Amino acid sequence: MPQKRPVQIMEAALGVFARRGFSAATLDEIAGRAGVTKGTIYRYFSGKETLFIETLRWKIGGAIGELDMPEGQESAETLVERVVRSALSLFHEREFLSVVALLVGEANRFPTVAKRYYRDVILVMNRTIAQAVSVLAERGKLRADLDPLIAGRALVGMVLVFGLSQELLRGKEILPISERDIARTVISLALDGLRGRESRAGR
Amino acid sequence: MPQKRPVQIMEAALGVFARRGFSAATLDEIAGRAGVTKGTIYRYFSGKETLFIETLRWKIGGAIGELDMPEGQESAETLVERVVRSALSLFHEREFLSVVALLVGEANRFPTVAKRYYRDVILVMNRTIAQAVSVLAERGKLRADLDPLIAGRALVGMVLVFGLSQELLRGKEILPISERDIARTVISLALDGLRGRESRAGR
DNA sequence: TGCAAATAACTGACCAGTCAGTTATTTAGT
DNA sequence: ACTAAATAACTGACTGGTCAGTTATTTGCA
Numbered sequence: 001m002p003q004k005r006p007v008q009i010m011e012a013a014l015g016v017f018a019r020r021g022f023s024a025a026t027l028d029e030i031a032g033r034a035g036v037t038k039g040t041i042y043r044y045f046s047g048k049e050t051l052f053i054e055t056l057r058w059k060i061g062g063a064i065g066e067l068d069m070p071e072g073q074e075s076a077e078t079l080v081e082r083v084v085r086s087a088l089s090l091f092h093e094r095e096f097l098s099v100v101a102l103l104v105g106e107a108n109r110f111p112t113v114a115k116r117y118y119r120d121v122i123l124v125m126n127r128t129i130a131q132a133v134s135v136l137a138e139r140g141k142l143r144a145d146l147d148p149l150i151a152g153r154a155l156v157g158m159v160l161v162f163g164l165s166q167e168l169l170r171g172k173e174i175l176p177i178s179e180r181d182i183a184r185t186v187i188s189l190a191l192d193g194l195r196g197r198e199s200r201a202g203r
Numbered sequence: 204m205p206q207k208r209p210v211q212i213m214e215a216a217l218g219v220f221a222r223r224g225f226s227a228a229t230l231d232e233i234a235g236r237a238g239v240t241k242g243t244i245y246r247y248f249s250g251k252e253t254l255f256i257e258t259l260r261w262k263i264g265g266a267i268g269e270l271d272m273p274e275g276q277e278s279a280e281t282l283v284e285r286v287v288r289s290a291l292s293l294f295h296e297r298e299f300l301s302v303v304a305l306l307v308g309e310a311n312r313f314p315t316v317a318k319r320y321y322r323d324v325i326l327v328m329n330r331t332i333a334q335a336v337s338v339l340a341e342r343g344k345l346r347a348d349l350d351p352l353i354a355g356r357a358l359v360g361m362v363l364v365f366g367l368s369q370e371l372l373r374g375k376e377i378l379p380i381s382e383r384d385i386a387r388t389v390i391s392l393a394l395d396g397l398r399g400r401e402s403r404a405g406r
Numbered sequence: 407t408g409c410a411a412a413t414a415a416c417t418g419a420c421c422a423g424t425c426a427g428t429t430a431t432t433t434a435g436t
Numbered sequence: 437a438c439t440a441a442a443t444a445a446c447t448g449a450c451t452g453g454t455c456a457g458t459t460a461t462t463t464g465c466a
Contacts, residue, residue, distance in 0.1 A: 005445090019311055023226035026421065037447050038422085048422065080397065105308020107371050108222055114372040122368055123378065133397070143399035150380060150388040151397065157364025158357035165325055165356065168310050169317040175326065177353060185353040193396035194283065194336070194354065196346035208411095229455065240413050241456085251456065413462070420454085430445070436438090 006044045009034045010055040018098035022052055022106050052106075056113050059099060060120050076141045079132050080155070080190050081183075087156050088183055091163030101168055126153050158186045209247045212237045213258040221301035225255055225309050255309075259316050262302060263323050279344045282335050283358070283393050290359050291386055294366030304371055329356050361389045 012033035016025045027048060031038045045051040074082075090096050107114040129152035137144040162182050166172040215236035219228045230251060234241045248254040277285075293299050310317040332355035340347040365385050369375040 021224055021226060021308060021312075023224060024312070027423085028421075036445095039424085039448070040446055042423070043445065076397065101307050101310065104304050104367060104371060105224060107304065107373070109224070109227070111373055115374070115377060118368060118372045118374040119377055122372070122374065142397050143395075145399070146388050146391060146397070147384060150384060151392055153364055153368065154361035154385075154389050154392055157360040157362070159360070160367075161356055161360025161363050164307060164363075165321060168307060169321045169325070170310070170314055171318075171321040171325065174318060174322055181350060181353060182357075185349050186357050188349060189354055189357055189393075189396060191396045191398055192346075193392065193394045194279065194345050194349070195394055195400065196348070197398065230457085231455075242414075242458085243412055245457075246411070408466090410465090411463080413460100415461090416459075417457090419456090422451105422453090424451080425449095426447105427449105428445100428447075430443105432441105432443070434439100434441085436440105 005036070005040070006054075007058075009036070009041055009044060009051070010058050013051055013055045014059060014095075014099070017052060017055065018095070018102050021102065022048075022109065027051075053110065053113055056099070056103070057116065060117055074132075074136075076136050077191065079136060081187050083129055083132075083152075083155060084159060084183055084187050084190065087159040088162075088179060088186075091159055092167060092179070094167075097163050097167055100163075122153075126156070129153075129155065155190055158190065208239070208243070209257075210261075212239070212244055212247060212254070213261050216254055216258045217262055217298075217302070220255060220258065221298070221305050224305065225251075225312065230254075256313070256316055259302075259306070260319065263320055277335075279339050280394065282339060284390050286332055286335075286355075286358060287362060287386055287390050287393065290362040291365075291382060291389075294362055295370060295382070297370075300366050300370055303366075325356075329359070332356075332358065358393055361393065 009030065013025075013030045016030045016033060019025075020029075025048075027038045027041055030051075031041055034041075041051065045054060091100075103114055103117050126149060130148035133142060133148040133152055136142040137148065159182070162177065166177060212233065216228075216233045219233045219236060222228075223232075228251075230241045230244055233254075234244055237244075244254065248257060294303075306317055306320050329352060333351035336345060336351040336355055339345040340351065362385070365380065369380060
């Protein structure tokens with residue numbers, strides 16, 4: 001079991017940073033949660049800033065593997081539904097949402113971290129979705145006149161906004177909206193837009 | 204000109220809070236920007252936390268008037284285009300985006316502020332858009348089987364995601380995406396979805 | 407002159423980062 | 437296998453700097 005300490009510390013750090021933000025987080029609290037003392041953190045990380053960066057790098061690296069999206073012979077409906085549902089569950093996971101919020105909140109102070117997240121998480125996921133959209137467009141299953149990268153990201157945005165507004169800003173305590181309704185509406189909107197289909201065939 | 208000092212201070216405070224976040228912002232910097240000294244802040248605000256809350260309350264209150272959306276006899280195309288374009292320009296304004304980021308970043312520490320923002324800004328704007336969507340749906344210009352509140356918010360989400368990813372996280376430095384392309388894709392997506400229209404009538 | 411507004415100097419709490427000392431673990435010699 | 441020596445991991449008290457909040461002093465206006 002080589003080097004479990006750094007991971008132990010980073011796990012604690014992520015929780016504290018997510019709850020308090022970079023500045024308000026204290027190394028003593030992080031150390032306490034990790035079951036060590038502050039001095040020990042300095043055996044593995046050269047300072048608070050490094051700990052923050054390393055922790056996010058570690059978490060971001062781990063996040064990449066999570067979304068495998070093999071777009072085999074799947075229909076447009078299935079693709080959209082799967083993307084929307086997985087985005088929805090992702091943005092309702094407290095931890096993931098907290099990391100997003102943390103990055104957004106600290107983007108000014110740590111632009112390189114923000115950019116790494118963009119490159120390693122957002123772009124990678126976005127390209128995967130865009131790729132699937134392209135394939136279906138080539139097969140004539142989806143329209144081909146939209147930039148698949150932009151369309152894919154917009155699709156995720158439709159879900160993201162509910163994570164931020166309902167969960168993070170606590171909107172659900174004022175106006176609850178069920179995940180089912182969000183999923184249904186977003187999927188339908190993504191497929192057919194506000195005008196709907198001319199022919200309401202099938203379904 | 205009664206009481207211009209508080210506003211002067213809050214303007215400075217907003218800038219500093221937006222750039223640094225609540226914890227890292229210092230009263231000395233805020234005071235300096237406002238052209239006063241720290242002690243003066245305490246003549247008008249009882250402390251840092253109060254200043255933060257009051258500043259956002261003031262800014263949030265001011266934001267409500269901005270989006271007037273008279274949905275007269277407007278077509279579906281015009282409505283969507285107008286919503287998308289105004290959201291787009293809003294989320295590219297540095298200050299607005301910073302306030303959103305600030306709220307997101309500090310939502311854990313100031314849940315009541317986050318909720319106020321939700322209630323007074325998000326919900327109000329959302330209802331306005333939903334209202335317009337409903338009217339058009341009743342006239343048969345838009346499909347009526349979607350929850351207009353959810354659809355309207357999702358629409359804004361499509362734009363929000365580009366503000367966050369491209370501007371705030373600095374994604375445009377890695378992969379620039381033009382506002383024109385975003386607008387075109389989102390509008391088209393919102394109206395007709397990924398499948399497009401059966402009959403591509405008109406333009 | 408009187409007094410509110412503003413300043414500037416000050417205080418005390420907090421916290422990142424350091425380090426001397428302690429404990430646990432590994433190595434190596436018999 | 438035993439243990440002494442060496443090394444690595446860890447601790448907790450301490451320091452120096454920062455900053456919210458307070459107080460004493462000055463400014464300027466009626």
